Amino acid sequence: MASVLVLDVDGTLVDTNYHHALAWFRAFRRSDVTVPVWRIHRAIGMGGDQLVPAVAGRRVEEELGDAVRAAWKKEVDGLLEEVCVIDGARRLLEDAVRAGYTVVLASSGKPDHVDRYLDLLDARELAHGWTTSADVSATKPEPNLIQAALAKAGEDEAVVVGDSVWDCQAAKRIGLPCVAVRTGGFGEQELIDNGAARVYDDLDQLRADLSRLPVTRAE
Known part of the structure; x- marks a missing residue:
């Protein structure tokens, strides 16, 4: 065995951790939510289902979670060439x-x-x-x-x-x-x-x- x-x-x-932190920051900003990058970094390693409420709260998750996750995908896609x-x-x-x-x-x-x-x-x-x-x-x-x-x-x-x-x-x-x-x-x-x-x-x-x-x- x-x-x-x-x-x-x-x-x-x-x-990729800092690429992800920046992508999440930009994704939140697309929905007019500002989360400090240092706080986002502390949550990197979580999946997006966990990260959004962890750094921005339950209300943001309920109202904007799916939109933020979709925006994150677009943002991080643009950074993949740098990984x-x-x-x-x-x-x-x-x-x-x-x-x-x-x-x-x-x-x-x-x-x-x-x-x-x-x-x-x-x-x-x-x-x-x-x-x-x-x-x-x-x-x-x-x-x-x-x-x-x-x-x-x-x-x-x-x-x-x-x-x-x-x-x-x-x-x-x-x-x-x-x-x-x-x-x-x-x-x-x-x-x-x-x-x-x-x-x-x-x-x-x-x-x-x-x-x-x-x-x-x-x-």
């Missing part, structure tokens, strides 16, 4: 496969966005599978995305790798360990406070520790 490495994509393998792979991402994927992990890329991104990231990472031959927004009904910090990734792997013994507090919270809800990298702009202590078993400064540091990652079965 192979252990599953559930790898977050946005902010962990591709450098780059985070240094060490491809090396991490290759070494994880060599180490015997079943690698599943766990993203709640739109299918066309995930397709672009797969191309950037040249990951289709390395990953056992991947998820998109089409695979989940609720996004992080709900654990649905991780559960969908495990279903694609056909295993439940896993470790989650992410960059945000929301990755850590989602893993914790189903009893899986999460190791975090600081590539998404979250601090070490806040990641630990939200359940990260370990925190790495970058992907190469994580890659060097692949054989020692904590692995358990999902609850």
Whole structure:
């Protein structure tokens, strides 16, 4: 039985967190709502179903949520050409496969966005599978995305790798360990406070520790 490495994509393998923060800021402004970019950044890692009420309140969600999410898609589409792979991402994927992990890329991104990231990472031959927004009904910090990734792997013994507090919270809800990298702009202590078993400064540091990652079965 192979252990599953559930790898977050946005902010962990591709450098998108600040693109997303700017796109959400612009999307809110289209509806005459101003949310400080720093506050939006704190919510990046959530899906849009969670992010809008989290940063702008329930009233904005009820009245404008769908419009804001549609505007975000248009805004972020215009930034995709600027997205780059985070240094060490491809090396991490290759070494994880060599180490015997079943690698599943766990993203709640739109299918066309995930397709672009797969191309950037040249990951289709390395990953056992991947998820998109089409695979989940609720996004992080709900654990649905991780559960969908495990279903694609056909295993439940896993470790989650992410960059945000929301990755850590989602893993914790189903009893899986999460190791975090600081590539998404979250601090070490806040990641630990939200359940990260370990925190790495970058992907190469994580890659060097692949054989020692904590692995358990999902609850």
